Amino acid sequence: MKSAWVYGVVFLVLGLTAMFIARLRLSEIQDLAIGHSSRPPVVGRPIEKVVEYEIDGPSGLPVRLSYLDEQGNAKDVSTDLPWRTSLRTHKLTLATGVVAQSEADQVSCRIVINGQARDSQTSSGRFAAVNCAVPVS
Template sequence: MQQPTPRAKPRTRWMMIVVIAVLAVSALYVGRLRLSHIPDRAIGHAPTAPQVGVPRTKTIEYRVTGPAGARATVSYLVPGSGVTDEQVTLPWRTTLTTQDFTVAVGVLAQVHATGDASCAIRVNGTDRDVERNGNSEPVVNCAVPTA
């Protein structure tokens, strides 16, 4: 009796050749894709992030009133600069602007006359503090800790 010759070896050889050929073609294809300039819509096309905490301009108005034409010593806070002292004639008013997120504002006035005196601080058009005093040579003080 004759033994049949094994045919498994030629099949194994062909399968190995086919697998290697498929891997080589796949590697070439993937390599070309990686080197090509295909636009990626996820990169550079996203909308810009919204700006959080953008400072807005604040308008601060200081007012001191008293007997018309009376002299007064006024001290007030200037955002970012400190305290400013002035000799003024009543009624007096000044307006400042700032873009600080928070700012302490205040005005102190000593009126050199007899009669009623008042001070007021207005931030963005809203009265934040109003004080009155009617003594002789009155002193008025208005303050807003956080405007």
């Protein structure tokens, strides 16, 4: 019992120290030494991106093409010229690309992003093939 007061004083000092440190850490002091930093900037929702793929050539001729969808997966299509599709995404970055080959003497591809043509290629000759690609950020 004689030394019980020593334990009481030690617990009291430790408790007061813990309360002081907690008060400092929860205060609005902008001091990196005690674990505070400025708040990160608020990031809103990314703007919507509209990606349009276009394959043109003599109307009605067959074309085989592959394009990257909004998930980055390749989609294979067999159809007739001309061909168009569009994708909508809110992703920050997106790889886009389209490859096409046709029996036509001339075929062209174009990628339009938010109404602005970003890549356009034309190929001519027997079994013409084109490739358009644009990294979107």
